[in-house]
Amino acid sequence: MLCNVLSFQESNASGDDFGDIDWNTEDELEISEIPISTSNLPTPGGVTIVCNGEESSSAHSSNSKLIQHFVGMGFPDKLVVKAIEEIGEGSSEGKILDTVLTYLELQNSSEEHGCIDSDQSTSGYDESLLHDSDIDSWSDDDDEENSDDLSESEKKLQTLQKMGYSVDEATEAMHRCGPDASIAVLTDFICAAQIARAEAPDLPAEIKPKANYTCSQNGKLKRRLYAELDNRKKQRGMVGEDSEMIRLPKPMVGFGLPTDDQSSIVRERTLPEQALGPPYFYYENVALTPKGVWDEISKCLYYVEPEFVDSKYFCAAARKRGYVHNLPIQNRFPLRPLLPLNIEETFPLTKRWWPSWDSRTYLNCLQTAIGSAKLQDRIRKAVEAYDGEPPEHVKKYVIDQCKKWNLLWVGRNKVAPLEPDEFELLLGFPRNHTRGGGISRTDRYKSLGNSFQVNTVAYHLSVLKPLFPDGINILSLFSGIGGAEVALHRLGIPLNNVVSVEKSEINRNIVRSWWEQTNQKGNLIDFDDVQTLDAYKIESLAGKIGGFDLVVGGSPCNNLAGSNRVSRDGLEGKESILFYEYVRILDTVKNIMSGRRFN
DNA sequence: TAGAGCATGAAAGGAGGT
DNA sequence: ACCTCCTTTCATGCTCTA
Numbered sequence: 001m002l003c004n005v006l007s008f009q010e011s012n013a014s015g016d017d018f019g020d021i022d023w024n025t026e027d028e029l030e031i032s033e034i035p036i037s038t039s040n041l042p043t044p045g046g047v048t049i050v051c052n053g054e055e056s057s058s059a060h061s062s063n064s065k066l067i068q069h070f071v072g073m074g075f076p077d078k079l080v081v082k083a084i085e086e087i088g089e090g091s092s093e094g095k096i097l098d099t100v101l102t103y104l105e106l107q108n109s110s111e112e113h114g115c116i117d118s119d120q121s122t123s124g125y126d127e128s129l130l131h132d133s134d135i136d137s138w139s140d141d142d143d144e145e146n147s148d149d150l151s152e153s154e155k156k157l158q159t160l161q162k163m164g165y166s167v168d169e170a171t172e173a174m175h176r177c178g179p180d181a182s183i184a185v186l187t188d189f190i191c192a193a194q195i196a197r198a199e200a201p202d203l204p205a206e207i208k209p210k211a212n213y214t215c216s217q218n219g220k221l222k223r224r225l226y227a228e229l230d231n232r233k234k235q236r237g238m239v240g241e242d243s244e245m246i247r248l249p250k251p252m253v254g255f256g257l258p259t260d261d262q263s264s265i266v267r268e269r270t271l272p273e274q275a276l277g278p279p280y281f282y283y284e285n286v287a288l289t290p291k292g293v294w295d296e297i298s299k300c301l302y303y304v305e306p307e308f309v310d311s312k313y314f315c316a317a318a319r320k321r322g323y324v325h326n327l328p329i330q331n332r333f334p335l336r337p338l339l340p341l342n343i344e345e346t347f348p349l350t351k352r353w354w355p356s357w358d359s360r361t362y363l364n365c366l367q368t369a370i371g372s373a374k375l376q377d378r379i380r381k382a383v384e385a386y387d388g389e390p391p392e393h394v395k396k397y398v399i400d401q402c403k404k405w406n407l408l409w410v411g412r413n414k415v416a417p418l419e420p421d422e423f424e425l426l427l428g429f430p431r432n433h434t435r436g437g438g439i440s441r442t443d444r445y446k447s448l449g450n451s452f453q454v455n456t457v458a459y460h461l462s463v464l465k466p467l468f469p470d471g472i473n474i475l476s477l478f479s480g481i482g483g484a485e486v487a488l489h490r491l492g493i494p495l496n497n498v499v500s501v502e503k504s505e506i507n508r509n510i511v512r513s514w515w516e517q518t519n520q521k522g523n524l525i526d527f528d529d530v531q532t533l534d535a536y537k538i539e540s541l542a543g544k545i546g547g548f549d550l551v552v553g554g555s556p557c558n559n560l561a562g563s564n565r566v567s568r569d570g571l572e573g574k575e576s577i578l579f580y581e582y583v584r585i586l587d588t589v590k591n592i593m594s595g596r597r598f599n
Numbered sequence: 600t601a602g603a604g605c606a607t608g609a610a611a612g613g614a615g616g617t
Numbered sequence: 618a619c620c621t622c623c624t625t626t627c628a629t630g631c632t633c634t635a
Contacts, residue, residue: 248612286627288611319627365626372605403625440602450627480627554627562626565608604633614623 246294246306248287252320254309258334258459267330275302275326278547278593279475281586282327282461282484284452284554285579286561287320290570293560294322297571300583302326307460311453315339316346317363317406317426319453321554328463335458335490339428343408346426353409355383357395363406363418366426367563368449370417371405384413420444427483428454428490430514434481437513439506447507452483452554458491464550471496471522473545475538475589477530477553477582478502482511484552489518497545500526501533501553530581535588542592551586555579 157170256265283301287294287308294306301324311319316339340346342361344354379401382394390398398415401407407415418426420441424433427448434444461484464472471494476484479502488495498515502508508526515524525541527533542548558564559573571579 250613284627288626290610318625320625321627364624367626368628369605372603374605400624442602442604446628448627452627557627558629561628562610564626564628566629568610568628600635602634605631607629607631610626612624615621617618617620 245292246298248308248320252287252308252310253313254307254323254460255329256332257313258332258338259313269305269329271304271326272302275304277326277590278549279586279589280325280327280464280550282323282325282457282550282552283582284321284323284457286557287322288562289560290568293571297322297579298324300580301586309456311456312341312362314341314453314455314459315426315428316341316343317453318365319456320365321453321456323457323460325460327460331463331466332459333462335428335455335462335487339426339455347408347422350408350410353411353414355389355409357389358399358402358409360399360403363426364403366406366418366423366449368446370445371401371407371415375401375405376407376415376417379407379415380413420448423448426453427451428456428458429481429483429486433486433514434510437509439510443506447481447504447510450557451480452487454483454487454490457483458487461487461493461550461552462491464488465491465493468493468549470494472549473497473547474499474550474552475541475548475585476500477551477585478555478578479507479511479526479553480504481507482514483554485511486514489520494522495520495524496522498522498524499541499545499548500524501528501530502526503528530578530585533581533585535591538585538588539592542589547593548589551582551589553582555582 153174156174157167253260255269281301283297285297287310298304298306304324304326306322306324308320308322311317311321314334343363344351344361379398382398383390386394389395402415405417407417410416420434421431423445424431429448429451434447439447472488473496474484474488476482476498479485479500482500485495485498485500500508500511502511505528508528511526512524523545555578556575559567559569559576560571561568567573569576571577
């Protein structure tokens, strides 16, 4: 049984170019296979925990969350299990972390000296842990290869060379990752090693790329790597604690608006060398996050300064978002026709019923839920209890609720939430973009509430039009209902090839439907899970379509958004941690694009 | 069982005052 | 600098109903 399932939606009629790839055959793409059996405990990172060659006991299963937590951070599973066994169940995370770190130090020390100090074994560290599973791959003592391995190794070496990696890099990766490592793991290793070499050749061994890690685990390793780099910069006084914190600009207009006086628009910026394309990239997420999130996002995206923009400057609804991109910022132009920036012009029929004491001119952020009928009823009763203007406390209650739930005045003393097609209008999508095909009203609100504001994104992407007159190849991650695709299409940029990755089948169907309705001439290929999009698959796709010109996406905001009262856990949250998949995939594409084949 | 209805605050930043 | 008050926020999970 395999838990990594590649879902491939059929490409359109002109997709013959892809005919020689069997998208349902995992072997060819070397997707890592994760065996699942009742005797193994799968973890988020795809690691199967087996304690000392035996199945995890029931005692361990009670700690499985804790184990998964640490394994998810990139720590070797066996060391975590060993640490919990040693210091006892119920110990604090901090104590477990300390113990695991001690193990790692001992392990690194033993590697440096080519042996294990006998004292270490008596200090609670099990020497046998070094000689199986993923720990083994750290050892430099496993050089022996049989002739079969050599043959397989040569093939992999050739493949890596074709991908543009040097013989030394490929050899080192294969040596460190072991003979069974897939191409995906090897390329991820090389990618991380390049960063490590360039920025900190003396990084501690525990955060160097390590064998047998899946793509997502390498993302976590990279996070630790960046954290280490950041610490070192702080230690060297390169950045101060305060000066580094990214602050939201006021007004939130980014590098300029279409309506600005041209002299007030920022015309130049210097991008870090590492950020330069190809490919261009464009990343989006909510502006108002827990502290430090945007610093982390910027840091992982080559220290590019985010551009914070409120969509209230592009439509009649606020949408405060941050965008990190390496696009030119000169000669932007907006989508036509421009959307009205106030409620009155957007919804003229509301004017008749709008009370003078409701001074709103634009709506707040469109979210995934709407005000209930009960609330609408409460407001109606509160207002109609008075002949004239209600007293201040009633007005305040009504206004607060109207702002909170984006209610419009649609009748005498009657408020109502926006309809889904009004969401579409405000967000810049075609009318009925999310309608039909079996999607419920609730799901339409959810999909629309999670999407781009098309006009805002299109303004930023407009600079691509003169650069790609013959069309563009894009890799669209976390595509949602296709905000980026719609923006590019409305800008008149031909979509030659779109590789779209979106978890929700409902959303994939919406994009597919839009693609067909707009008579696109290019190819739309969609996947359902960013975590299965490994380096080899990206390389295969890039090879077929001639490389990616743009990597665009907004990773999940669930754990960042202020509306989330349950799990606003920051970038480490269950969904928002997928940001690191964007970083990983972008890195992979950059790596591929910097190769000779696409220069 | 799917879809709809509904209740559930806290975190962060800004404004204004002392 | 510090405090208080005000405003805003790509949501989650439970319950009800057809």
